[in-house]
Amino acid sequence: MKKVASILRYTILTLGALIMILPFFWMLSTSLKTQPETVQIPPVWIPKQLQWGNYVEAFKAAPFARYFVNSVIVTGVTTIGQLFTSILAAFAFSKLRFWGKNILFLIFLGTMMIPGEMLIIPNFVTLSNMHLVNTYGALILPWLASFFTVFTLRQTFNSVSDQTYFAAKIDGASDWRFLWHILVPMSKSTITAVTVLQVIGSWNAFMWPLIVTNDENMRTLPVGLQAFTTDAGTNFALLMAASTFVIIPMVVVYIFLQKYIIAGISNSGLKG
Amino acid sequence: MQVTFKDVTLSYDGKRDILKHLNFVIQEGSLVCLLGPSGGGKSTTLNLISGLLAPTGGHIFFDDADVTKKDALGRKVGMVFQNYALYPHLTVLKNIEFPLKMAKMSKADRTKRAKELAALVHVEDQLDKKPGELSGGQQQRVAIARALAKEPSILLLDEPLSNLDARLRIEMREEIRRIQRETGVTTVFVTHDQDEAMHISDQIMVLHDGHIQQFSTPKKLYASPDNLFVAQFIGEPVINSIPATALNHDLAGIVPDSILTQAQTAGIRPEALTLPQRALDPLVTLHGKVLEFDQFGRESTANIDYNGYQLISTEMSQLAHDTKELDFTLEKKGFFLFDADGKRIFGGDTPMVLVGDQSAQKDPAAAPTESGGDTHAE
Numbered sequence: 042m043k044k045v046a047s048i049l050r051y052t053i054l055t056l057g058a059l060i061m062i063l064p065f066f067w068m069l070s071t072s073l074k075t076q077p078e079t080v081q082i083p084p085v086w087i088p089k090q091l092q093w094g095n096y097v098e099a100f101k102a103a104p105f106a107r108y109f110v111n112s113v114i115v116t117g118v119t120t121i122g123q124l125f126t127s128i129l130a131a132f133a134f135s136k137l138r139f140w141g142k143n144i145l146f147l148i149f150l151g152t153m154m155i156p157g158e159m160l161i162i163p164n165f166v167t168l169s170n171m172h173l174v175n176t177y178g179a180l181i182l183p184w185l186a187s188f189f190t191v192f193t194l195r196q197t198f199n200s201v202s203d204q205t206y207f208a209a210k211i212d213g214a215s216d217w218r219f220l221w222h223i224l225v226p227m228s229k230s231t232i233t234a235v236t237v238l239q240v241i242g243s244w245n246a247f248m249w250p251l252i253v254t255n256d257e258n259m260r261t262l263p264v265g266l267q268a269f270t271t272d273a274g275t276n277f278a279l280l281m282a283a284s285t286f287v288i289i290p291m292v293v294v295y296i297f298l299q300k301y302i303i304a305g306i307s308n309s310g311l312k313g
Numbered sequence: 314m315q316v317t318f319k320d321v322t323l324s325y326d327g328k329r330d331i332l333k334h335l336n337f338v339i340q341e342g343s344l345v346c347l348l349g350p351s352g353g354g355k356s357t358t359l360n361l362i363s364g365l366l367a368p369t370g371g372h373i374f375f376d377d378a379d380v381t382k383k384d385a386l387g388r389k390v391g392m393v394f395q396n397y398a399l400y401p402h403l404t405v406l407k408n409i410e411f412p413l414k415m416a417k418m419s420k421a422d423r424t425k426r427a428k429e430l431a432a433l434v435h436v437e438d439q440l441d442k443k444p445g446e447l448s449g450g451q452q453q454r455v456a457i458a459r460a461l462a463k464e465p466s467i468l469l470l471d472e473p474l475s476n477l478d479a480r481l482r483i484e485m486r487e488e489i490r491r492i493q494r495e496t497g498v499t500t501v502f503v504t505h506d507q508d509e510a511m512h513i514s515d516q517i518m519v520l521h522d523g524h525i526q527q528f529s530t531p532k533k534l535y536a537s538p539d540n541l542f543v544a545q546f547i548g549e550p551v552i553n554s555i556p557a558t559a560l561n562h563d564l565a566g567i568v569p570d571s572i573l574t575q576a577q578t579a580g581i582r583p584e585a586l587t588l589p590q591r592a593l594d595p596l597v598t599l600h601g602k603v604l605e606f607d608q609f610g611r612e613s614t615a616n617i618d619y620n621g622y623q624l625i626s627t628e629m630s631q632l633a634h635d636t637k638e639l640d641f642t643l644e645k646k647g648f649f650l651f652d653a654d655g656k657r658i659f660g661g662d663t664p665m666v667l668v669g670d671q672s673a674q675k676d677p678a679a680a681p682t683e684s685g686g687d688t689h690a691e
């Protein structure tokens with residue numbers, strides 16, 4: 042009985058894993074196909090001859106080096122900035138006493154219920170009034186604060202007892218020292234997890250960069266992938282080749298920090 | 314450092330006073346226990362001493378300096394918390410060094426000092442471990458070392474032993490006493506365990522209901538409780554308390570009428586009931602029925618029915634096992650009468666003025682002193 046259950050469990054998990062990996066496999070396989078192979082029926086799983094040249098061609102098709110630099114800047118600044126503001130806010134909500142703390146927290150919590158799509162137009166209008174369209178400012182500014190991150194960090198900070206905070210105070214640590222020397226190191230796994238999630242989110246962002254940039258030089262990698270879709274149709278082989286090198290940095294990040302991501306998500310009480 | 318509270322009041326919400334007009338002096342170099350049931354305001358009092366809380370009213374002095382407005386750092390206190398509150402990501406050495414680092418002591422100096430402290434509390438061989446790898450007792454030792462690192466003016470401990478198992482608790486309380494003696498630091502120790510308090514303190518402050526019930530030496534607390542609450546809180550087994558009227562008949566002609574009419578409750582320590590042949594300083598002989606008699610090793614408990622009230626005695630090991638009824642002695646020591654407000658009006662260090670006792674003269678100097686006035690007698 043136990044054995045059957047175990048076989049069943051492994052079968053289901055294996056199937057799940059295969060389903061998850063299939064799109065990636067399809068992407069890799071397509072990136073190495075010839076143009077006709079990409080649309081052939083029945084589908085070709087492994088191309089007859091691997092078209093490594095697709096990668097060279099894809100890289101030359103648009104200024105990907107520039108896009109790459111843009112993506113790194115936007116992702117880096119967004120992540121660091123957001124982490125910084127969120128850590129400060131989460132600390133205040135978790136350990137400090139100030140007037141209106143609970144009401145403010147509830148209001149912020151309420152903002153989490155507003156769908157992101159609804160914010161696109163007001164944010165766009167604001168930023169264009171500030172003449173920031175087509176600048177890094179537009180790509181970065183709206184993402185420098187995230188209540189989701191504040192909320193997740195607050196949960197973790199709350200799990201550090203107030204006694205620890207008082208102990209540090211008595212030991213002579215200012216709030217600032219306590220935050221960076223005690224609280225943040227103690228919350229390392231959650232902070233790593235939200236950082237990775239944020240890096241992946243920023244790196245993959247598509248809608249917002251598409252809307253606030255129309256200058257070639259300001260585009261990020263995901264937006265740049267549009268280069269392969271023209272009025273004449275989509276060149277799937279090249280698109281998949283480009284997609285592959287766009288996601289590789291994220292795969293690397295994920296593989297190295299997997300342990301923290303899983304620990305962080307299960308710690309914070311947030312699932313999925 | 315001598316700590317003085319002058320008329321200190323505290324309310325968390327501005328409505329209910331948790332502490333009501335507290336006045337006391339903690340002598341330099343002494344170990345004082347704050348004792349009382351949970352919710353009695355012990356932690357609150359400790360936090361007021363530490364500066365983590367500011368009083369709603371009144372003043373706090375360290376020696377002659379008014380520190381009411383100073384925070385914890387300014388008061389230079391050291392504190393040990395119930396859950397130890399060590400920094401889990403730092404090694405034992407780094408934990409002890411932390412307050413010194415905050416005080417900007419040089420690396421070499423603070424390592425030297427931290428090692429001395431580790432040796433004092435016997436964790437010198439654990440320096441490179443993280444707190445999570447230590448036992449509860451060892452974590453407690455590290456917490457004490459950290460609290461002592463910057464040579465605090467006063468060491469405060471909030472129920473430091475309650476997370477330890479029974480055996481370790483006894484070991485650690487002796488350790489705290491030893492460390493306190495070796496360093497001479499004025500120490501305030503919070504506990505709800507009367508046994509713990511009785512064993513380690515120079516003085517005990519019993520806190521209940523926002524008031525100091527009594528502040529005196531452990532000995533005096535036991536032998537001369539100021540009120541019924543203290544009498545019932547201190548002592549194991551618990552003091553027998555029965556309505557004073559039950560004793561009226563037997564005490565008439567012995568205890569003056571003026572006292573008997575005021576008395577509401579009688580308190581009798583279990584060792585104040587003995588067999589007549591073993592009596593030392595008898596007040597009166599009583600008669601009762603044996604309900605139950607248990608003997609285990611050298612200890613015994615007799616459960617006696619006296620006028621319909623049950624009395625426990627621990628001094629009747631000589632009792633024959635088939636005894637049904639007996640005469641037994643009520644000793645002077647360990648017998649108290651309390652009035653309707655719970656105040657002690659007879660027994661303890663109140664001079665016993667008995668009926669027909671010519672030598673008895675009210676001696677004002679021997680009257681019960683105000684709490685806190687007496688010094689340590691050990």
Ligand SMILES: Nc1ncnc2c1ncn2[C@@H]1O[C@H](COP(=O)(O)OP(=O)(O)O)[C@@H](O)[C@H]1O
Nearest residue numbers: 325326331349350351352353354355356357358
């Ligand atoms: N931070 C606080 N806010 C409001 N009430 C509190 C707070 N801390 C303690 N109290 C109340 O004050 C009273 C005394 O608490 P405390 O000093 O912790 O007692 P003890 O340490 O003797 O158990 C209790 O009734 C408790 O509910």
Ligand SMILES: [Mg+2]
Nearest residue numbers: 355356357472
């Ligand atoms: Mg307490």
